[in-house]
Amino acid sequence: xxxxxxxxxxxxxxxxxxxxxxxxxxxxxxxxxxxxxxxxxxxxxxxxxxxxxxxxxxxxxxxxxxxxxxxxxxxxxxxxxxxxxxxxxxxxxxxxxxxxxxxxxxxxxxxxxxxxxxxxxxxxxxxxxxxxxxxxxxxxxxxxxxxxxxxxxxxxxxxxxxxxxxxxxxxxxxxxxxxxxxxxxxxxxxxxxxxxxxxxxxxxxxxxxxxxxxxxxxxxxxxxxxxxxxxxxxxxxxxxxxxxxxxxxxxxxxxxxxxxxxxxxxxxxxxxxxxxxxxxxxxxxxxxxxxxxxxxxxxxxxxxxxxxxxxxxxxxxxxxxxxxxxxxxxxxxxxxxxxxxxxxxxxxxxxxxxxxxxxxxxxxxxxxxxxxxxxxxxxxxxxxxxxxxxxxxxxxxxxxxxxxxxxxxxxxxxxxxxxxxxxxxxxxxxxxxxxxxxxxxxxxxxxxxxxxxxxxxxxxxxxxxxxxxxxxxxxxxxxxxxxxxxxxxxxxxxxxxxxxxxxxxxxxxxxxxxxxxxxxxxxxxxxxxxxxxxxxxxxxxxxxxxxxxxxxxxxxxxxxxxxxxx
RNA sequence: GCCCUCGUAGCUCAGUGGAUAGAGCAACUGAUUCCUAAUCAGUAGGUCGCAGGUUCGAUUCCUGUCGAGGGUACCA
Numbered sequence: 167x168x169x170x171x172x173x174x175x176x177x178x179x180x181x182x183x184x185x186x187x188x189x190x191x192x193x194x195x196x197x198x199x200x201x202x203x204x205x206x207x208x209x210x211x212x213x214x215x216x217x218x219x220x221x222x223x224x225x226x227x228x229x230x231x232x233x234x235x236x237x238x239x240x241x242x243x244x245x246x247x248x249x250x251x252x253x254x255x256x257x258x259x260x261x262x263x264x265x266x267x268x269x270x271x272x273x274x275x276x277x278x279x280x281x282x283x284x285x286x287x288x289x290x291x292x293x294x295x296x297x298x299x300x301x302x303x304x305x306x307x308x309x310x311x312x313x314x315x316x317x318x319x320x321x322x323x324x325x326x327x328x329x330x331x332x333x334x335x336x337x338x339x340x341x342x343x344x345x346x347x348x349x350x351x352x353x354x355x356x357x358x359x360x361x362x363x364x365x366x367x368x369x370x371x372x373x374x375x376x377x378x379x380x381x382x383x384x385x386x387x388x389x390x391x392x393x394x395x396x397x398x399x400x401x402x403x404x405x406x407x408x409x410x411x412x413x414x415x416x417x418x419x420x421x422x423x424x425x426x427x428x429x430x431x432x433x434x435x436x437x438x439x440x441x442x443x444x445x446x447x448x449x450x451x452x453x454x455x456x457x458x459x460x461x462x463x464x465x466x467x468x469x470x471x472x473x474x475x476x477x478x479x480x481x482x483x484x485x486x487x488x489x490x491x492x493x494x495x496x497x498x499x500x501x502x503x504x505x506x507x508x509x510x511x512x513x514x515x516x517x518x519x520x521x522x523x524x525x526x527x528x529x530x531x532x533x534x535x536x537x538x539x540x541x542x543x544x545x546x547x548x549x550x551x552x553x554x555x556x557x558x559x560x561x562x563x564x565x566x567x568x569x570x571x572x573x574x575x576x577x578x579x580x581x582x583x584x585x586x587x588x589x590x591x592x593x594x595x596x597x598x599x600x601x602x603x604x605x606x607x608x609x610x611x612x613x614x615x616x617x618x619x620x621x622x623x624x625x626x627x628x629x630x631x632x633x634x635x636x637x638x639x640x641x642x643x644x645x646x647x648x649x650x651x652x653x654x655x656x657x658x659x660x661x662x663x664x665x666x667x668x669x670x671x672x673x674x675x676x677x678x679x680x681x682x683x684x685x686x687x688x689x690x691x692x693x694x695x696x697x698x699x700x701x702x703x704x705x706x707x708x709x710x711x712x713x714x715x716x717x718x719x720x721x722x723x724x725x726x727x728x729x730x731x732x
Numbered sequence: 733g734c735c736c737u738c739g740u741a742g743c744u745c746a747g748u749g750g751a752u753a754g755a756g757c758a759a760c761u762g763a764u765u766c767c768u769a770a771u772c773a774g775u776a777g778g779u780c781g782c783a784g785g786u787u788c789g790a791u792u793c794c795u796g797u798c799g800a801g802g803g804u805a806c807c808a
Contacts, residue, residue, distance in 0.1 A: 198751090199750095199751075199752090200751080200752085203751080207750090207751095209749090209750060212749095212750085212788070212789085215788090216788090221788090222788065245751080246750085246751055247750090247751090247788065247789075248750095248788085249750075249751070285808075322808065325807085325808080326807070326808095327807085327808085419808090442805085443805085443806085444806085445805070445806055447805070447806095454734090454735065454736095457734080457735095457804085458735090458804075458805075459805070460805085461805045461806060463806085464805090464806040465806060466806080468806080470805090470806070470807085470808085471807080471808050472805095497736080497737070497801095497802065497803085498802060498803060499803090499808090500735090500736060500737085500802090500803070501735075501736075501803055501804065502803090502808090504736095505805095523736095523737090525737080525738085525801095525802095526801085526802080532801090534802095559770070560770090562770095563768090563770060564768085564770095590745090590746085591744095591745070591746080592745085592746075592747095594737075594738085595737095595738075595745080595746095596737090596738080596801070596802090597745090598744080600744080602757095603744065603745095603756090603757085606756080606757080607770050608756070608757080608770070608771095609755070609756050609757085610744090610745085610746095610755065610756040610757085611756085611770090613770060614756090614770075614771095616770090617768080617770050617771080618771095620768065620770090621767080621768055621771080622767095623768095624767060624768055625767050625768095626767095627767090628767055629767075671746075672747095674746095675746065675747080675755090678746095678755075679755095682755085685771065685772055685773095686772075686773090688767080688768090688771080688772085689763095689771080689772050689773085690772095692766080692767070693767060694767050695766070695767065696766095710767095731768080732768085732770075
């Protein structure tokens with residue numbers, strides 16, 4: 167099935183061709199802002215008119231006169247300076263939304279999504295939230311649209327940090343602490359190493375030597391490295407399990423190390439890379455990058471993350487032949503990725519690489535969440551706090567629910583509030599993590615959406631979902647029912663748009679609009695109450711079912727769960 | 733210096749080349765014998781930083797300017 171907007175756009179296209187506008191592609195139809203104007207509108211007459219030197223209003227009139235007969239469209243009107251307003255048949259719309267179906271626009275296409283990518287030996291903190299949550303939403307939306315998705319967690323598991331860590335382990339390790347909390351101990355050791363090595367160059371020299379041993383695959387060093395990696399991954403998996411995230415691949419930096427020497431040699435040989443001040447760089451000619459060559463080998467011979475990124479691109483293109491590769495990494499890496507992508511193009515790699523950058527997460531007062539600057543909040547602690555808060559609220563609001571269910575609901579609601587706090591904001595804005603705001607449960611929160619879902623479910627529970635035949639959605643209605651019908655029909659086009667623009671907040675905003683339309687429906691359109699005619703009851707019941715399903719699917723695409731009761 | 737991003741209601745934030753710029757919080761008014769009031773209805777709040785330009789139409793695109801943040805080869 168295609169989206170409603172796409173269906174109508176195709177009709178406008180036909181009208182344009184019949185009206186004599188050959189060889190033009192019309193602009194897409196969009197929902198009207200105000201239902202009194204119609205359901206969808208086409209603004210294409212302005213552009214068509216210009217191409218023929220006619221008045222926009224006349225062009226719109228020509229489209230109207232040549233508009234093809236179609237069961238979907240009950241009215242075509244010209245309004246204002248040249249708007250073409252379309253009214254969609256309720257029954258047709260009802261049939262279209264009977265199942266919440268994907269438009270399948272991704273069929274046959276592959277997208278690689280690089281997200282989360284934490285560093286080994288460090289605890290995941292609130293600063294890792296954005297890449298992980300935004301990336302996972304993009305992952306889910308693309309999958310739903312029919313894309314083959316390769317979710318790849320490019321963990322930081324190699325390089326100089328390990329030399330430091332190994333020296334710190336040799337010098338200052340606390341075995342008991344490690345047994346108790348491996349990642350906590352590794353993190354302590356790493357921070358200690360950083361401090362000590364700043365003051366003592368001989369320690370730094372040892373760290374460098376250990377890094378070399380690792381790169382040379384010294385068995386003992388490698389075993390220690392593996393131990394640290396395993397411990398870290400085990401903890402990451404706890405976080406991912408809690409967040410409902412799974413990756414198709416976890417190909418960290420270490421996976422590409424064998425390719426680095428040959429790659430640099432090859433680039434030198436082909437004249438793509440050159441020696442510069444003792445280092446090896448790929449000079450870039452693209453606009454704005456002439457002063458920013460990509461450094462691929464340091465003067466001491468070590469490789470850099472740009473080198474690994476190039477090797478990673480080679481591997482991804484060769485292995486999956488993706489139509490698109492998304493890198494969900496913060497805004498500070500913009501220049502880096504521009505350079506990497508330019509270098510890849512210079513190497514001859516053809517691929518659609520997109521750096522899906524996002525703004526910084528800050529705390530009130532302006533401190534950036536970053537392990538380097540020391541201002542963090544452990545992600546698992548944050549999730550625990552959110553779940554505890556949710557538990558307290560549900561215990562207050564719904565004391566009749568069994569303890570076990572309240573615990574389960576609290577976990578779903580808790581993670582939902584944290585995820586939604588992030589996903590409901592424009593990824594590209596800096597966001598300030600404020601506990602009061604993140605844990606709010608009124609309008610603009612995940613709980614608001616989940617509450618709308620729960621209310622609908624209470625109707626289904628009481629009325630029996632089986633009683634709702636899917637083919638009797640309210641037709642030719644006004645008010646809250648019509649508003650909901652119009653809205654639920656938009657889910658596929660909204661998901662498509664959110665995925666293509668890599669902005670999950672578009673979906674969040676849409677779902678909020680749906681939830682906001684549930685309130686009035688709930689207040690004004692009784693379903694199971696006395697005096698409701700059987701056919702109205704059946705129609706409303708089926709609408710409730712479709713709307714609940716829309717919320718469930720939409721929230722699910724953001725990685726947010728729903729519960730039937732809260 | 734150069735590059736990137738941001739500036740929208742008192743606060744936190746959405747949104748868009750189109751018709752009257754939207755939510756939440758805070759403020760005020762009202763609704764609960766009724767399918768979940770974690771709700772709903774309403775009032776109030778705006779020169780969309782400033783100045784030009786392009787356009788039938790600009791808050792949206794372009795240029796300049798002021799303010800804020802980030803980046804700018806041997807960390808990732």
